[in-house]
Amino acid sequence: METSRAWLATLRRHGVALSAVVAVVVAAAVWGPGLLLGPEVPVRRVERRDFVQTVVATGRVATPHRTSVGVQLTGTVLRVAVEEGQAVRAGDLLFELESSEMQAAQSQAVLAVRQAQARLRQVRELQAPVAEQALRQAQANLDMARGTLQRNRDLFEKKFIGQAALDDAVRAEQVAQAQARTAQEQLASARPGGSDLAAAQAALAQAEAAAQAAQARLAYTRVRAPVDGTLIARNVEPGDLVQPGKALMVLSPAGVTELVVLIDEKNLHLLRLGQDALASADAYPAERFPAVVSTIDPAVDPQRGSVEVKLRVPRPPSALRQDMTVSVDIEVARRPQALLVAADGVRDPDSAQPWALRVEDGHARRRPLRIGLRSGGWCEVLEGLAAGDAVIPAANGGAVAVREGMRVRVQGAR
Structure with a gap:
């Protein structure tokens, strides 16, 4: 009995030692590499x-300028021919004002031109020939009066007539001479450079100028697109009373498209004109298109610590719109x-x-x-x-x- 108890006690002691050995072996297997070789x-x-080194920035789509469209005269809008977002060509009708008064004024001006043309033709075709005939008649009368005066003088010296008859001949010659001068002046005035012809020509020019002004005022009632572009703002409707000095429509002209981005000033030393870039509109991130750095603003915005940079887009995608947000990667080095x-x-x-x-x-x-x-x-x-x-x-x-x-x-x- 005592022997059995001793054997069991010995077995327990060896079991504890064996467990300790197993624990050490397991710990060495688990943590040994970390302790010996360091952590992974x-x-x-x-x-x-x-x-390729790039500078990344965001900005917006812009054109070099925008064109504001207004009116030259006060009037009531009759109709509007375009909608916002519509592409237009130079000369396309944008909107029209009520123009009945302008049309009447233009018609009156056209009639005044016709009247002035008729007066000019009268001077050239009628007054000048009549004046020539009158001058020939006056010259013939003058020649006759001079001949009569000379004969009366001869008769007066021979005592065949009295002083009264001689005086009548002198007066007749003087009247004929005055009539000849008048006829000559009338002919001169009807000929090129003459006062009547000049007055008729001036009246015609004045009437034509008035007609052109009336035509221009009539044309002002039809407001047309000054350039090719896209209508990006419309602030006019039929029935509106409009007047000069107010922008009624805004056009984004077709042509060179630019991207305007803000670059952190710490990257300013990396930028150069002519650097290539790839851009994409945030609305179409998968459609990337090329751009070229065209302008680097010489001034730094002190509030934001940034520099405005413009990039030209040689071939803008059709989906690109004014003021769209864009992301740009500018290649600054390779x-x-x-x-x-x-x-x-x-x-x-x-x-x-x-x-x-x-x-x-x-x-x-x-x-x-x-x-x-x-x-x-x-x-x-x-x-x-x-x-x-x-x-x-x-x-x-x-x-x-x-x-x-x-x-x-x-x-x-x-």
Whole structure:
């Protein structure tokens, strides 16, 4: 009995020891690699490929200018021929004013022109020939009066007639001479350069000018598109009383389309005129189209710390509309076969001494870097790393914080 109890006590002691040994073995199997080889950490692999640096911005669609359309005179709108959003060609009717009074004035002006033309024809075709005939008659009368005067003088010297008869002949010659001068002046006035002809021509010119003014005022009642474009605003309806000085419609002219975006001033040194870009409207994100940097505003907005940049769109897609929101990727640099690492693998990238933790022989080693372009979550490595190197990212997915010199194991690669 005593022997059995002793044997059981011995067995219990060895069982406890065996359990302890098993626990140690299991713990070594589970935690041994971590204790001996360090924690598993994700890494970023350094790779070599072509790299494009872009500056990303948002903005809106704009045309170089907008055209406001109004009226030249006060009137009542008779009808509106276009709707907002409609494309129009230069010369297309936009809206029309009531024009009965203008039409009557234009008709009166046309009649005044016809009357002035008739007066001019009268001067040229009737008055001038009559004046020529009158001048010939007056000249003949003058010649006859002069002959009579000369004969009467001869008779008076021979005492055949008295002083009264001579005086009558003198007066007759003077009257004939005055009539000849009058006829000559009348003919001169009817000929080119003469006063009657000049007055008739001036009256015709005045009537034609009045007719043109009346025609222009009548034309002002039909408001037409000044340029090709799209109607983007309409503030007029039939029956409205309108007057000069108010924009009733706004046209977005057809032609060069521009994108206006705001760029953070810290990227200003990267921008150049003529740089290529790819853009897309937020309403159609899958439809990307090319654009070119055309203008960089020389001033910086102090409130927003941004610079306005305009991009020309050589071939705008048909779906693009005025004031649409757009996203733009401006290509500012390109590197063929650049050495790249994910941006989260670079520590202190904005400092004078960026660095990375590279996995070397199972240890995390600090490596100073010289970096170049940065874009789209990638950094160009100029010095400090080689293709294929494994770099521990700054945020390693919640794993233990890695310090320089720690033993680590590579969990995965990117």
